[in-house]
Amino acid sequence: MNNEYQALLATLRDDESTVVEGWLDEARISEPGVRRSAQAEATDILRLLREALQADGDPARFEAPVWTPLRDMLANLSRTRAAKGQSAGETSLFVLSLKKPLFEALQRRMAADPVAMSSALWALSTTADKLAQHTVGTFQLAREEIIRRQQEELLELSTPVVKLWDGVLAVPMIGVLDSSRTQMVMEALLQKIVETGSELAIIDITGVPTVDTLVAQHLLKTVTAIRLMGADCIISGIRPQIAQTIVHLGIDLQGVQTKATLADALSLALKQTGWRVSRSSGVSADV
Structure with a gap:
């Protein structure tokens, strides 16, 4: 030393x-x-x-x-x-x-x-x-x-998988949808489908600011994965601006059910899963 x-x-x-x-x-x-x-x-x-x-x-x-x-x-x-x-x-x-x-x-x-x-x-x-x-x-x-x-x-918190009804799941998307986030959503949603035996999943993109070709591809990949699990999928939150963007970009969403709001998507999901909702006043309302 x-x-x-x-x-x-x-x-x-x-x-x-x-x-x-x-x-x-x-x-x-x-x-x-x-x-x-x-x-x-x-x-x-x-x-x-x-x-x-x-x-x-x-x-x-x-x-x-x-x-x-x-x-x-x-x-x-x-x-x-x-x-x-x-x-x-x-x-x-x-x-x-x-x-x-x-x-x-x-x-x-x-x-x-x-x-x-x-x-x-x-x-x-x-x-x-x-x-x-x-x-x-x-x-x-x-x-x-x-x-x-x-x-x-934060990503996990911003993309929760919510059970809306028996057999109906929903994923409210908020913010930018990129590859890593899509993968996380897909894994969480598919796991929840297996755990609950749900027949239908709603992907709500009301909180997604823009939809471009890449975002649409991510959504379609998620829809395909859901169908491979034996479930169906509805995309909600299609605002007028997003609808115009999808048309201008020539994105093909044929075969994918879409709705303007989450409420509309839930109504369609209940119909497809055979549910009927009645008002407490006694007036029956088919959903």
Whole structure:
């Protein structure tokens, strides 16, 4: 191990509690509960850093196996803070706040040897930068994973499969219909058809802003899949503008039942499934 890292290791071993307190002060963590949690994190980070240096780990080769425990600790720190909504800057600032208390501890230890102290401070600076860089990188990956998961959850919430009546399902579509969303809708709808034994599904596109050739192809694929499962399909929400667009684009919807509103589609679905609805007043109304 180089002499500069030996000095850093000695400081981590002898002045750990002082460095941890200075680290939290520099990071401006004062609320008692938060400070206790951050103190445990800081202590673990310093312990793992000390163990890696004791094993002759070179911070320049931070991807080496000897640094794995510390990398994992920093990755967990990033994921936890990303889940709490903190930014990458806040997370890296916490790690970089380690520099000042370690600088001060090294200066006190090596005041009599300015040349050696300069080398030790540079070693400390590059080591802390490595930790911060790894933290930012893993934070970004963790944040992207959270965003991806939230997008999937929003897609699922925006395309629920609703049971309107015995044997009748409906999927109200809202927003842009793309390939991934079509696949998700198709899988959820087909699974629900199997679970409920439904004979008919209504796809309501009232909330779809525009229908182009690609959207129409997605709808037709979904209709085909539903029919392969032995059920039938009605597309509702065909507004005048959408009807004109479909005609202008020359999209062939022959063989696909369409209705202007979800209410009209439900009325047709009940008729096709043999239901008859009567008013409570005693006046019978065939649906």
